[in-house]
Amino acid sequence: MTLKASAPILEVRNVSKTFGGLKAVTDFALELHKGDLQGLIGPNGAGKTTCFNLLTGVYRPDAGVGERIVLDGQSLVGLRPSRIAAQGLSRTFQNIRLFGELSVLDNVKLACHVRVTYSMLGGVLRTAGCLGQEAAITERAMELLRLFDLHDRAAEQGRHLPYGAQRRLEIARALATSPKVLLLDEPAAGMNPQEKVELAKLIRRVRDEFDVTILLIEHDMGLVMDICERITVLDYGRTIASGTPAHVQADPRVIQAYLGAVDDEPAPAAGGTHA
Template sequence: MQVLEVKNLTKAFGGIKAVTDINLEVNEGQIAGIIGPNGAGKTTFFNLLTGIYTPTSGNIKYNLNTTVEGKKLKPNKISSYGISRTFQNIRLFKEMTVLENVLIGYHHNFKYSVASAFLRLSSFAKGENEALNEALKLLKVFNLLDKKDELAQNLPYGEQRKLEIARAMASNPRLLLLDEPAAGMNPQETNDLTELIRWIRDEFKLTIILIEHDMSLVMDLCENIFVFDYGQLIASGSPKEVQNNPQVIKAYLGA
């Protein structure tokens, strides 16, 4: 089953096309990678998938739900389709605790009404307790439970990355988008992250797409790779196929 289908996706800023006629598919359960030089349009593509940018043209279909040319979908609507993401630059609420950051990820799952929250009705208390229990479970999975009361800004860099992924997981996604998750990590942290991503996919039955410059991680982890250059998809295939593609070597891997 296809979790994501993109057809002729284009984004222009004025007269400049940041993404041009992208066509790709990602199947359920895959770990797919997006690689390419800086400025190739990779993060713009993620921003289109998550509603930060509106497509100039083209279609995006998530789990059989489609956004069409020029249609603006709010990020919370896309989240309701089961899409969640992290960012290239860590975007935590750094003056909030580790636990509070994860609880924010559960916000759109809350079933109680504004009136219930204002009046502190039983439905509000039940929803809060459920969110708390689920957040604690996630922190345990990510080995952050003992840090739950620490401010996010006090965590080491690698643990801040893990916390951002944990917060993304709190929305119960089917498709998880990771934008350079290994950026700034040392080799041991990268190895641990590789195993964590693979475990998350298997344990939570997720599909994962990641943007990454660490080729050892990409080639070890990803089953299918899409290569961007100057806003265009120039190649796709297995790690071996991509590594041996002359156009990819010229545009990116050879550098």
């Protein structure tokens, strides 16, 4: 492990989650530094999405084991998901969760809500602050849509978008919360090769232009190996390897996890299926 000199922007330690008797995640640890683009991979059911849910507060990590999730100096343990989003940790969902009846534009505008400072009464009275912020939000949302090539469909309802566009909209929406760290849960699932290539470019561009740190779960090994600088591999809730793509690819435990040990049934390596 090569540690960078600066303090990590997201530091995770001793995070575990048990559902009944099932240990979904055990001692998950992670360090993200500003501007990192890290991958989180593992076979189906390895606990990747559970990790995301733990980080974003959907689940609470098991208490009393020294659990620690620190984003830019702020502890996130025990905060509700909306507080965590406000602190600057945003995510997309593996099974797309757009606001189907809202327009594409409103989907993105909603995500700006976390930065809104005018009050509900201000909204009713349409104060100067309200109008100004609404204008700024619309401008920002259109900018994001343009970046994700969704601007000509801004008025359509989210549920009418084709699948690939819905995935892009999810990323745009997550970015609209102005996050410090962005968690992408299988952003390329269901995309065709052409779309995947574009997505890879887009993710890099987002990282550079928006100055965010990205952690992504992905089953498409080509994409992960291509864009991620570091990769963490999970299996049965445990971290079995961590390092550069080349390092991880060569790790025998990773190969075993994906291809199975001699006495295990072979499992398909990288499908677009859900974890």
